[in-house]
Amino acid sequence: MGKYNFQETTIGDILDNEDAYAVFKELVPEAIDHPMLEVGRPFTVELALPFIRAIGEEMGVENIDDRVEKFEAALLAL
Numbered sequence: 001m002g003k004y005n006f007q008e009t010t011i012g013d014i015l016d017n018e019d020a021y022a023v024f025k026e027l028v029p030e031a032i033d034h035p036m037l038e039v040g041r042p043f044t045v046e047l048a049l050p051f052i053r054a055i056g057e058e059m060g061v062e063n064i065d066d067r068v069e070k071f072e073a074a075l076l077a078l
Contacts, residue, residue, distance in 0.1 A: 004075040011048055012041035014075075023074040027067045030059055045075075 004013065004020055014020040015037065025032055036055060040048050049068065056064045 002076040002078050004078050006045040006049070006072055006075070009045055009075065010041060011037060011043055011045065014045070015041065017078075019078050020075060023071060023078070027071050027074070028056075028061070030061050031056070034059075045072075 004017075009020075014024055031037065031052075034055065036051070040051070045052075052068070053064055061067075
């Protein structure tokens with residue numbers, strides 16, 4: 001298992017790690033400037049997922065579940 005996973009990794013961990021952030025930016029470029037990213041820093045990805053999905057749908061992001069799956073796989077590979 002990699003260094004990062006949805007159960008233990010926080011949004012802040014992702015934003016602060018160059019490699020994890022690069023994966024996030026590649027898979028979800030629409031979310032990079034969203035103000036809720038900073039608010040979500042202390043939350044694990046797992047806890048934030050319902051909000052991430054809701055915000056993504058609100059923003060019209062397509063293929064949210066597919067992107068989440070790819071992001072999880074990419075984090076596990078880091």
